[in-house]
Amino acid sequence: MEKQSWEGIVLRKGRSKERDQLLVIFNKEKGKQFVLAKGANSITSRRVGIIDTFNVIRFDVAEHAGYAYLRNVDLVSRLQVLKDNSGKRTSMLLAMDVLNRLLPVEEPETELYEDMQQYLRALAVSHHTKQVTYHFLVTILTTLGYYHDDIITFDDILRTVEEITQRDIRRTWKFLDATYA
Template sequence: MREKRSVSTRGIILRIRNLGEQDRFITFYTPDYGKITCLAKGVRKISSRRAGHIELMNRVKIELWKSRHQWYLTQCSSEENFKEIKRKMPSIASGIFILEAIDRLTMEEHPLPELFDILNKSLQLMEFYSEDHAWIREIILIKLLKILGYINSFKHCGTCREKLPEQHAYWEETFNVLCESCLQKKPPMQARLERLDFSVLKLMNFILEHPLENTLMINKRLQHKENIEQWGRRFLYKNLSHQLKSEEALRLY
């Protein structure tokens, strides 16, 4: 079957890179094609009708054309600009952190419609609850990592798959939580094990199993935020060699 050369879809802008004086490479996450990086010819010209629609985080309708080796952006129009997020630097930093995480963790043209949906929902929630941007950011990261397969379970043992009892531990080398029975026979003597408070398991499991909107009902006390952030970062950097650039901006705000 002959591959379609011209396509129409929607996308959220993850990254923008200038090329020369007139062009740009733009990376979108789309529901149909996953992450796509395309060349936008002439988009930096003052006369370009596409220029005003191309900003980080924007959700846009796009028309693309594909040559043998490259996608090209032919049309682009905004669906949502998320103006409330962009009013203040702290919420901008949170939004960019999520965009960079997705860009770093995904491959080109491997579609995950669920990933597009949760990215879109996260930006909508940040837009509506902009003061809770940091809380939403950390919860979204946990959910993204689950979709991408970087988090297994905080409810079942990573070895025997039985429901975790109150006695359990996190095995750092395998990124799994193990029950007491498996702990006694599985890890080698030098394994790095960490006992977890049962309340941490309940918190993480609630985030993983409930819709995004429901997680906003969690008590937003500092200890909960710190726990969510700690585990999100552990799994985020499971397969990344260095920190996201946007981490520095988060520390400023």
């Protein structure tokens, strides 16, 4: 069993059996990574609050039989400033959803991880959440090789993501323009 330690952000979490959670974590070294948190849904688990979506965590993973298992986890940041503000939370949700959909699994994206950290810092202090988020979404598409000159608006970005992922996400984010009004 190989043990490794990283820092990353929880992009998504979901149930994987009764007491387990399957986490999607984005970190600098491995990129997007699926990690199984055994017993995380248990009432007595101390991990429940730490592995919440969009928390920045420091974690140890043990790899066994092709699976990554969460061993130890410490909270680095809850990004509470972003979660408490409705507009900033919506912007972060959109950006992280696009990131989760487009990132390849277990391919290091060091530059994009650093861009994401810079985006979160800028979003925390900016009053122009739409512009900050738009620029980060363009950065995601550019870094991953999907950007083209026809991308001008948010709708263009979402349409491009839909074409790549073959999933309807504009319906999910249809309220976005009202949020930014």
